[in-house]
Amino acid sequence: MARIILGIESSCDETGVGLVRLRDDGGVELLADEVASSVEQHARFGGVVPEVASRAHLEAMTPTVRRAFETANLELSDVDAVAVTAGPGLAGALLVGVAAAKAYAVALDVPLYGVNHLAGHIAVDTVQHGGLPSPCLALLVSGGHTQLLRVDGIANAITEIGSTVDDAAGEAYDKVARVLDLPYPGGPPIDKAARNGNPEAIAFPRGMTGPRDAPFDFSFSGLKTAVARWVEAAQRRGESIPVDDVAASFQEAVADVLTAKAVRAALDSGVSTLVISGGVAANSRLSTLAQERCAAAGIELRIPRPRLCTDNGAMIAALGAHLLAADVAPSELDFSAQPALP
Ligand code: KG4
Numbered sequence: 474m475a476r477i478i479l480g481i482e483s484s485c486d487e488t489g490v491g492l493v494r495l496r497d498d499g500g501v502e503l504l505a506d507e508v509a510s511s512v513e514q515h516a517r518f519g520g521v522v523p524e525v526a527s528r529a530h531l532e533a534m535t536p537t538v539r540r541a542f543e544t545a546n547l548e549l550s551d552v553d554a555v556a557v558t559a560g561p562g563l564a565g566a567l568l569v570g571v572a573a574a575k576a577y578a579v580a581l582d583v584p585l586y587g588v589n590h591l592a593g594h595i596a597v598d599t600v601q602h603g604g605l606p607s608p609c610l611a612l613l614v615s616g617g618h619t620q621l622l623r624v625d626g627i628a629n630a631i632t633e634i635g636s637t638v639d640d641a642a643g644e645a646y647d648k649v650a651r652v653l654d655l656p657y658p659g660g661p662p663i664d665k666a667a668r669n670g671n672p673e674a675i676a677f678p679r680g681m682t683g684p685r686d687a688p689f690d691f692s693f694s695g696l697k698t699a700v701a702r703w704v705e706a707a708q709r710r711g712e713s714i715p716v717d718d719v720a721a722s723f724q725e726a727v728a729d730v731l732t733a734k735a736v737r738a739a740l741d742s743g744v745s746t747l748v749i750s751g752g753v754a755a756n757s758r759l760s761t762l763a764q765e766r767c768a769a770a771g772i773e774l775r776i777p778r779p780r781l782c783t784d785n786g787a788m789i790a791a792l793g794a795h796l797l798a799a800d801v802a803p804s805e806l807d808f809s810a811q812p813a814l815p
């Protein structure tokens with residue numbers, strides 16, 4: 474019999490509540506995906522303020538759960554399992570989701586899964602594109618993480634093969650946006666400005682691409698500094714900043730390195746499917762370049778739609794469904810949030 478999974482996400486600044494149906498054939502259907510964001514409360518600080526995020530989760534949790542059940546036309550009593558982000562993320566923010574999820578699981582007397590946020594970013598692709606081939610490669614690009622992962626099983630077999638040695642790709646977007654006087658979070662406005670700019674206007678550096686560098690690690694801190702120096706130098710000369718060209722050239726450098734390394738990793742490990750997920754996967758240039766390069770290399774590319782790429786509850790519900798389908802043992806009810814979960 475099909476089962477309904479409630480997913481709760483609160484690791485950063487989005488309160489996400491998702492509902493999915495796990496079909497008997499193992500397919501996972503999206504029924505509801507409600508997100509309440511506190512991003513506007515953080516905008517004037519240029520980054521997420523943990524205390525503000527925790528309070529916003531507290532206020533948004535119950536209404537967002539209610540909206541999800543209304544959208545899916547379901548009752549709380551229809552739920553067969555609850556999944557919640559255990560980590561990684563902000564401690565206070567995670568605690569709100571974990572407490573809520575425990576309350577629902579106890580009240581409904583159903584299994585509870587404390588899950589890894591990053592695995593959720595990969596699992597969400599299955600609600601749009603169906604079951605993941607095994608093995609596959611995942612490029613996870615968000616505000617907090619930039620990693621290449623080999624996925625032999627979404628439920629319990631994910632191995633890191635590379636990661637950023639400094640800033641995450643999304644962090645670089647957010648910092649460069651600040652330099653260019655664009656709003657936070659920086660990804661969407663840079664993406665937009667770049668459409669009117671020339672990606673070859675400025676030759677920004679491609680980090681970690683030297684012959685001695687780890688082939689699948691990333692570095693974006695040098696790129697971010699190079700953009701800041703370029704802008705400062707132009708300001709000193711009294712020139713106006715060609716924001717569109719700077720945005721396009723920066724974006725090209727990020728997309729170039731991410732796609733080149735992901736394709737190389739897939740070819741090297743003989744994996745023929747690449748999933749790109751996380752907030753930065755919503756980037757238009759990244760997806761275009763990834764499509765071109767994957768097509769040329771004979772790799773199947775899967776990128777969830779932008780709404781599913783950024784943080785949401787559906788990704789946690791989807792991962793919960795895969796754990797349930799794989800008969801993974803549920804979490805003990807006294808598990809804690811794990812802010813530094815690897
Ligand atoms: O996955 P996510 O919603 O939250 C984290 O877990 O971090 O990712 C947020 C990040 C932010 O840094 C934001 O600037 C970036 O994703 N982002 C984008 C775009 N949309 C969001 N970066 C580039 N292009 C976009 N269109």
Ligand code: ZN
Pocket residue numbers: 590594615616751752783784
């Ligand atoms: Zn995320």
